[in-house]
Amino acid sequence: MSTISRMGVPEREGARTMRLSAILRPSMQRPSVQRSSMLRSSIGLAVLASAFVLSAAQAQTGTGTPGSWPQRPVRIVVPFDAGGIADITARVLAERLTQSTNQQVVVENRPGAGGVVATETVVKAAPDGHTLLLISNGNAVSATLFRSLPYDIVRDVAPVSTLGFFDMVILANGDARYATLADLLADARARPGKLNAGTISIGSTQNLSAELFKSMAGIDLQTVPFKSTSAVVSALRSGDVQVGFELLGPVYAQVRAGALRVLAVASNRRFPGLPSVPTAAEAGVPGYQASSWNGIAAPAATPRPIVERIAAEMALALAVPELRQRLSDLGVEARASTPAALHELLVAEIAKWKGVIERAHIERQ
Numbered sequence: 001m002s003t004i005s006r007m008g009v010p011e012r013e014g015a016r017t018m019r020l021s022a023i024l025r026p027s028m029q030r031p032s033v034q035r036s037s038m039l040r041s042s043i044g045l046a047v048l049a050s051a052f053v054l055s056a057a058q059a060q061t062g063t064g065t066p067g068s069w070p071q072r073p074v075r076i077v078v079p080f081d082a083g084g085i086a087d088i089t090a091r092v093l094a095e096r097l098t099q100s101t102n103q104q105v106v107v108e109n110r111p112g113a114g115g116v117v118a119t120e121t122v123v124k125a126a127p128d129g130h131t132l133l134l135i136s137n138g139n140a141v142s143a144t145l146f147r148s149l150p151y152d153i154v155r156d157v158a159p160v161s162t163l164g165f166f167d168m169v170i171l172a173n174g175d176a177r178y179a180t181l182a183d184l185l186a187d188a189r190a191r192p193g194k195l196n197a198g199t200i201s202i203g204s205t206q207n208l209s210a211e212l213f214k215s216m217a218g219i220d221l222q223t224v225p226f227k228s229t230s231a232v233v234s235a236l237r238s239g240d241v242q243v244g245f246e247l248l249g250p251v252y253a254q255v256r257a258g259a260l261r262v263l264a265v266a267s268n269r270r271f272p273g274l275p276s277v278p279t280a281a282e283a284g285v286p287g288y289q290a291s292s293w294n295g296i297a298a299p300a301a302t303p304r305p306i307v308e309r310i311a312a313e314m315a316l317a318l319a320v321p322e323l324r325q326r327l328s329d330l331g332v333e334a335r336a337s338t339p340a341a342l343h344e345l346l347v348a349e350i351a352k353w354k355g356v357i358e359r360a361h362i363e364r365q
Helices: 013-023 031-061 085-101 113-123 137-145 181-190 205-217 229-238 248-257 304-318 321-328 339-359
Strands: 002-004 010-012 074-078 105-109 131-136 157-166 168-173 196-200 222-226 243-247 260-265 292-299 332-334
Touching: 074 085, 074 113, 085 105, 085 131, 085 157, 085 292, 085 304, 085 321, 113 131, 113 137, 113 157, 113 292, 131 137, 131 157, 137 205, 137 292, 137 339, 157 304, 157 339, 168 181, 168 205, 168 229, 168 248, 181 260, 196 205, 196 229, 205 222, 205 243, 205 339, 222 229, 229 243, 229 248, 243 248, 248 260, 292 304, 292 339, 304 321, 304 339, 321 332
Parallel strands: 074 105, 074 131, 196 222, 196 243
Antiparallel strands: 002 010, 131 292, 157 292, 157 332, 168 243, 168 260
16 A cells, blocks of 8 residues: 655655654654754644644734624614714614625714814724724814813724715705805905804804804804704794805705705815705815714724725625615715825814814813
8 A cells, every 4th residue: 555755756655654754753862962953843732832822812812813893792882863864874884884894884973072073982992893983073173172181082083984075054044045155255255344244053063163154254243152053043034144055964854845045065176966056166165075974993902904895895885775865865975085095184173173162262161
């Protein structure tokens, strides 16, 4: 009977037995050689054992290869109340990721303190990709608006991907005499300080967008802050304010019904659902841009392969036509990005809103 040798040549059983016998006869080796061989064997076993333990740990924590995520249910911590546009976008994404990853992805609402509560929760979470943050331009504003934060939003999170962009719109009442943004600008310049602009609370993106508009358009409007979007709409309808600055999503139904009129979109491109409405730059205020956005971030120490895996899953999810249409109906443009692009956006937004806050002399909180 013969077997195959390491060179692929058949060898007889007797020759094979002699070769194995030589390998297995440590007593015939010199003592120093035997000890060296045993040491190498011990080291080899230790290395193999370490590799096995590391592999097992990675499998349990999800910090190994990109394919290791997710290993258990994932939560997206949202710094807003349930039912708002931002919350809905997170839930739409979570639903799709649940389908694509075969793991439950849930939304956890943790509103409070301008997003500080939710952000701190994620910053302190295990960096394994199973606790994520719905980050937004609100985080960029808070970086300047608050005197002190328990984290550094640039240093302490790992950006993953943008999720949605929310166009800011400049509004008038449906039967107002302003048919275009140019009409509003002409009236404001003819009557400086006489027109009122409604926004939600001081320091909000809407409020800062109005301040930025005043500065770039070179006009004097009285900015009037309200507690809610519904209060801004009521003031527009009653004539207490002549113009409003609000995200399109919460007022989209009233715009389509004709109760409110959009004079301009405050982004760098027209909103697909309102193709005839120009951007503010097209309508007379060059360079003006004030859209809102959100995205997903993870704790800073999350391994790069996991971050990239989540970003890839998000890109696939946000390319699904049904999902895109669902968000578009809410006035949201679904748009994925690379982790690097989200990082650049966050840094640029912090610098942008810092300048607006300082120019408007808004008191830090």
